[in-house]
Each structure stands twice: as structure tokens, then as C-alpha cells.
Amino acid sequence: MxxxxxxxxxxxxxxxxxxxxxxxxxxxxxxxxxxxxxxxxxxxxxxxxxxxxxxxxxxxxxxxxxxxxxxxxxxxxxxxxxxxxxxxxxxxxxxxxxxxxxxxxxxxxxxxxxxxxxxxxxxxxxxxxxxxxxxxxxxxxxxxxxxxxxxxxxxxxxxxxxxxxxxxxxxxxxxxxxxxxxxxxxxxxKPKLTKREIEVLHLYAQGLSIQEIAEKVSVSPDTVKYYRRQIFDRLNVSTIAEALSYAVNSKIV
Missing domain, CATH: 3.30.450.20 (PAS domain)
Structure with missing residues (x-):
């Protein structure tokens, strides 16, 4: 070499x-x-x-x-x-x-x-x-x-x-x-996510829609959108793809 x-x-x-x-x-x-x-x-x-x-x-x-x-x-x-x-x-x-x-x-x-x-x-x-x-x-x-x-x-x-x-x-x-x-x-x-935010992020990783996630965790679609905004703010990202990449790379999930 x-x-x-x-x-x-x-x-x-x-x-x-x-x-x-x-x-x-x-x-x-x-x-x-x-x-x-x-x-x-x-x-x-x-x-x-x-x-x-x-x-x-x-x-x-x-x-x-x-x-x-x-x-x-x-x-x-x-x-x-x-x-x-x-x-x-x-x-x-x-x-x-x-x-x-x-x-x-x-x-x-x-x-x-x-x-x-x-x-x-x-x-x-x-x-x-x-x-x-x-x-x-x-x-x-x-x-x-x-x-x-x-x-x-x-x-x-x-x-x-x-x-x-x-x-x-x-x-x-x-x-x-x-x-x-x-x-x-x-x-x-290192940024920390709540248990519910981590759960929502896991469901996004599975490809579920907002409506499907809402049904899974028994909340309204607007509540899922709220969790998503919280995740973006905590990780300082602007998309779910960025959030998943950051969370995986940082061993948050």
C-alpha cells in the first residue's frame, strides 16, 4: 500500500x-x-x-x-x-x-x-x-x-x-x-428525549404516518405533531430524517 x-x-x-x-x-x-x-x-x-x-x-x-x-x-x-x-x-x-x-x-x-x-x-x-x-x-x-x-x-x-x-x-x-x-x-x-418522544420517533422509523402513530399511542394527530415539534427543538433539526439520523448517531435511541 x-x-x-x-x-x-x-x-x-x-x-x-x-x-x-x-x-x-x-x-x-x-x-x-x-x-x-x-x-x-x-x-x-x-x-x-x-x-x-x-x-x-x-x-x-x-x-x-x-x-x-x-x-x-x-x-x-x-x-x-x-x-x-x-x-x-x-x-x-x-x-x-x-x-x-x-x-x-x-x-x-x-x-x-x-x-x-x-x-x-x-x-x-x-x-x-x-x-x-x-x-x-x-x-x-x-x-x-x-x-x-x-x-x-x-x-x-x-x-x-x-x-x-x-x-x-x-x-x-x-x-x-x-x-x-x-x-x-x-x-x-447530550440532548434527552422523553419516553413518549422516543416512542414516537421509533414509530416514525417504522414508516408510520401521523394518523397511524396517533392510533398506536392513543392520542390525537395534533398531539403527535406536538411531539414531533418537541423532538425537532430538542435535537435542533428540521425533519424526521434528520432527527432519526441524529438520534441514532448520538445513541439517543
Whole structure:
């Protein structure tokens, strides 16, 4: 696989020598990643920060931009430079710097519990731009607790513009949000829905109409519309599709 000098422009996570013991501890983790990729509609790929290459890329077409998975693996970091607009490449550089600075300040093994999510444009071979959501979480750490390998998940973004940089910790309701202008992390709490709002959202996910949802939960259609407005306000979205995407991505439902 290609190890491009371009990779240094997009990541400041550079490893020293990885020991033989650490390599043996990997086991067959890639088989687990591949199994997960078979079960999800999202695109999955693995970054190896030792070699600055992509170690695995799933067959899902969203991330591939018209290439085969083998071609994307061969391109490695050059894939970004071929398929991400210049303005978004600068955005990715800023996110990388801020993200790894945040990561470096976390204590030891706790680092594995964090993930970062953000949005940027990919450009297909036909020139069509797609705003995607990109999530990254540590897969393997070195003995020095540096990120050795990371798993990335790509899906369509529910936002309307790039950025939207957040860090989540497993089991925590705290969200760290990056102010891209000042490069400062602020904190907020994950939005919460009531049991009835979650129930209504589940029924929307099943494709039910407002009238059908009203009959299911024994309320009037106007009450269902009220719940829908509450959901939109709490999640800061404007459509049910956006609400479902946000709720799933944020593990609210």
C-alpha cells in the first residue's frame, strides 16, 4: 500500500517503533471489523498510523467515490487529496490537530473510550459532492498509549455544512464540541428525549404516518405533531430524517 508524504499534512499522530509483543497482541481483530462491515449500511475503514496507510476498506460505495476498495487502500491518504475539496482539507487538518491534542491529554487506557465525529465533503469521480459524517475511534493503542490503529465509520451527514466537530466518551452524556475559529473545546450535555418522544420517533422509523402513530399511542394527530415539534427543538433539526439520523448517531435511541 502507498505511504504518501501527504499523510503528514493530515495527521500529527506519528508513532515510534511498534514492538513484536504489541503486534502479537493484535490477534485477528480485522476479521471482527470485516464482520461488522457486513452487517452495517455504513462504510468502514481502518487507519494504521504506523505505516500511514488504510489497512482495510469496506465495499460500501459511499466512501469509495467511484473507486474499488482495493484502489482506495492503495491510495491511502492520497485518497483524501483526490476526493476532498481544498477548503475541507484545511478543515481536516485543523480537526486533526485539535483532536490529537485532546487525545494526548487523556489518561492511559481511558483513551480507548473516546470517539470523534465531524462532517466534510467527498467528491465523486463524476464531480458530485456529498456531505458525509466521519466517526473515528481508537482500535489499538501502543504500549505508550498512542493511537496505533483506528476504525472509521462513514455515513451521510444530517447537517447542511462541514464541521460539526464533537467528541464523545462511552457511557458519558458529556459532549465536547470544537469551536473551529478559536480551536477551543467546549462542553455540553447530550440532548434527552422523553419516553413518549422516543416512542414516537421509533414509530416514525417504522414508516408510520401521523394518523397511524396517533392510533398506536392513543392520542390525537395534533398531539403527535406536538411531539414531533418537541423532538425537532430538542435535537435542533428540521425533519424526521434528520432527527432519526441524529438520534441514532448520538445513541439517543
Amino acid at each position: 502507498k505511504n504518501s508524504n501527504n499523510s503528514t499534512l493530515l495527521t500529527r499522530n506519528h508513532l515510534g517503533k511498534v514492538t513484536d509483543d504489541e503486534r502479537l497482541a493484535q490477534n485477528d481483530y480485522l476479521e471482527v471489523v470485516k464482520a461488522f462491515a457486513r452487517l452495517t449500511y455504513e462504510s468502514i475503514y481502518v487507519i494504521n498510523y504506523e505505516t500511514m496507510t488504510f489497512e482495510y476498506v469496506s465495499e460500501n460505495p459511499l466512501f469509495l467515490c467511484g473507486y474499488s476498495s482495493a484502489e482506495v487502500m492503495a491510495l491511502g491518504y492520497d485518497f483524501y487529496f483526490k476526493n476532498v475539496p481544498e477548503s475541507d482539507l484545511k478543515l481536516l487538518h485543523s480537526i486533526n490537530e485539535a483532536g490529537f491534542d485532546f487525545f494526548e491529554n487523556l489518561p492511559g487506557e481511558e483513551k480507548i473510550q473516546y470517539s470523534i465525529t465531524y462532517d466534510f465533503y467527498l467528491v465523486n469521480r463524476d464531480g458530485r459532492k456529498i456531505l458525509i459524517n466521519h466517526k473515528l475511534t481508537p482500535l489499538l493503542l501502543t504500549r505508550e498509549k498512542k493511537m496505533w490503529k483506528a476504525m472509521c465509520v462513514v455515513s451521510l451527514s444530517h447537517h447542511k455544512s462541514p464541521g460539526n466537530v464533537c467528541i464523545h466518551k462511552q457511557g458519558s452524556d458529556t459532549i465536547w464540541e470544537l469551536d473551529l475559529k478559536d480551536k477551543v473545546w467546549g462542553t455540553s450535555e
